[in-house]
Amino acid sequence: MKNQMERWVLRTGCGAFIGLINLVNVEAQEVVAEHRMWSVKDSAMVADIHGHILGQGQCYEDLRVLCKDIGARLSGSPEADDAILWGAKTLRDAGSPEVRMQTVIVPHWERGSVERAWLRVNDGEPETLRVSALGGSVGTDSILEGEVVMFKEFAPLDEMGPNALEGKIAFFNRAMDPLMINAGGAYGGAYEQRSKGAVKAAEHGGSAALVRSLTHALDTFPHTGGMRYDDEVNQVPAVALSTVDSRRIAGLLQAGNAVRVGLELECVLHEDKAQANVIAEWKGSEFPDRYIVVGGHLDSWDIGEGAHDDGAGIVHSIEVMRTLVAMGYQPRHTLRVVLFINEENGNNGGKTYAQRAREKGEWHVAALESDAGGDAPRGWSIDATDDATDQVRAWRSSLDDYGVGDLRRGGAGVDIGPLKKEMPAGKRPLMVGLRPNSQRYFDYHHSNRDVYENVHPRELKLGAAALTSMVYLLDQLDHDNLDGEDR
Numbered sequence: 001m002k003n004q005m006e007r008w009v010l011r012t013g014c015g016a017f018i019g020l021i022n023l024v025n026v027e028a029q030e031v032v033a034e035h036r037m038w039s040v041k042d043s044a045m046v047a048d049i050h051g052h053i054l055g056q057g058q059c060y061e062d063l064r065v066l067c068k069d070i071g072a073r074l075s076g077s078p079e080a081d082d083a084i085l086w087g088a089k090t091l092r093d094a095g096s097p098e099v100r101m102q103t104v105i106v107p108h109w110e111r112g113s114v115e116r117a118w119l120r121v122n123d124g125e126p127e128t129l130r131v132s133a134l135g136g137s138v139g140t141d142s143i144l145e146g147e148v149v150m151f152k153e154f155a156p157l158d159e160m161g162p163n164a165l166e167g168k169i170a171f172f173n174r175a176m177d178p179l180m181i182n183a184g185g186a187y188g189g190a191y192e193q194r195s196k197g198a199v200k201a202a203e204h205g206g207s208a209a210l211v212r213s214l215t216h217a218l219d220t221f222p223h224t225g226g227m228r229y230d231d232e233v234n235q236v237p238a239v240a241l242s243t244v245d246s247r248r249i250a251g252l253l254q255a256g257n258a259v260r261v262g263l264e265l266e267c268v269l270h271e272d273k274a275q276a277n278v279i280a281e282w283k284g285s286e287f288p289d290r291y292i293v294v295g296g297h298l299d300s301w302d303i304g305e306g307a308h309d310d311g312a313g314i315v316h317s318i319e320v321m322r323t324l325v326a327m328g329y330q331p332r333h334t335l336r337v338v339l340f341i342n343e344e345n346g347n348n349g350g351k352t353y354a355q356r357a358r359e360k361g362e363w364h365v366a367a368l369e370s371d372a373g374g375d376a377p378r379g380w381s382i383d384a385t386d387d388a389t390d391q392v393r394a395w396r397s398s399l400d401d402y403g404v405g406d407l408r409r410g411g412a413g414v415d416i417g418p419l420k421k422e423m424p425a426g427k428r429p430l431m432v433g434l435r436p437n438s439q440r441y442f443d444y445h446h447s448n449r450d451v452y453e454n455v456h457p458r459e460l461k462l463g464a465a466a467l468t469s470m471v472y473l474l475d476q477l478d479h480d481n482l483d484g485e486d487r
């Protein structure tokens, strides 16, 4: 059953809520005859889209500019402002008929200029540790040092008394499960340590949380990410520790050494700030009041360059617009490309977009997202009614010809996720997330390794071509014909 039902996180990114969803491989199921099959015209169009993007796509150059001229762009930062302006200009240059900003209020957290951690074995000299404060963490008042207590699960900690960690630092060291085929599933299995570690430590009097970086890679790069506090519990600092350092501390503790860790962090949470989603719109010829939205998130963490997460999804989405305009396509439904802000630490971009769509009574027939990196595309994660899922499944063998026939049911993307919640029953979109190969994604994710150089140009373009093709296919559907019973 393991290869048929794998747990995949709702989004492999980031800071806000993450849900674990069972992804069911649907390939073995029967295709229902009444669904729209690929026509000769579809085959020609999808081939043309691939030829166009592989031959003259500009997404890799867009990614270079986003990564090298702007770089890391956490919500609230001046770099995120620059990215918003860049996104609007790039969408205009790509031929979007209309581009506008949608104001979004975002949190503004900064890690500060001092970020230091050290290790002391049996009261010896301090040795440097490689850490990265988790997004949203409080700083330390001057410096903090404490004895380290290691946990692989929360259960043994839960059984301890409320003051069991008084003055100590909880070290959460459960590795991502190496036996899971899907790396996203392994990420989801270790994720709670990062999201809840600080609360768990504080509940037992701990002074800080040290969390093993969420990656399969054994390296010296800490991988940051979102975390949250609980109003009932003291806020204590939380940092990600590199996997090499995590292994070292675990070995020292297992050998019976006394291990102390010190931290000095200057993290600050400023007032919320107004930033924006960037929305490009192209009116549909047949159904101007029905929308197909495709996007990714423009913000990134504040280390690395946000190349895979989610620069790739941004340039994929821009390429959809550029390609369809350049090919002289006329969308039947109104097509929107949305560069969402604040996915990593709040998802306020996705929430604001969905709330406005509900207020205006917009029917989003389909929503697509690319937020799982720029590696070679393999398939799709489908969040839709049974009938709509069957419809996508009807295209499976043709999708397979392009290497993207791996279809699973599960979360399609965090930014588009709120549309499902905000839309009334019967009007929920058919949601599809691009699923690239996940095996190397977490080597880069949320770390200094998430840079332009680690994205492969051809694989990035294949992702853009797959996404553009799926937008085209969903635009060709008559969405009234899909059974909306469980929509």
Ligand SMILES: [Zn+2]
Pocket (backbone or CB within 6 Å): 012, 013, 014, 297, 309, 310, 343, 371
């Ligand atoms: Zn992301």
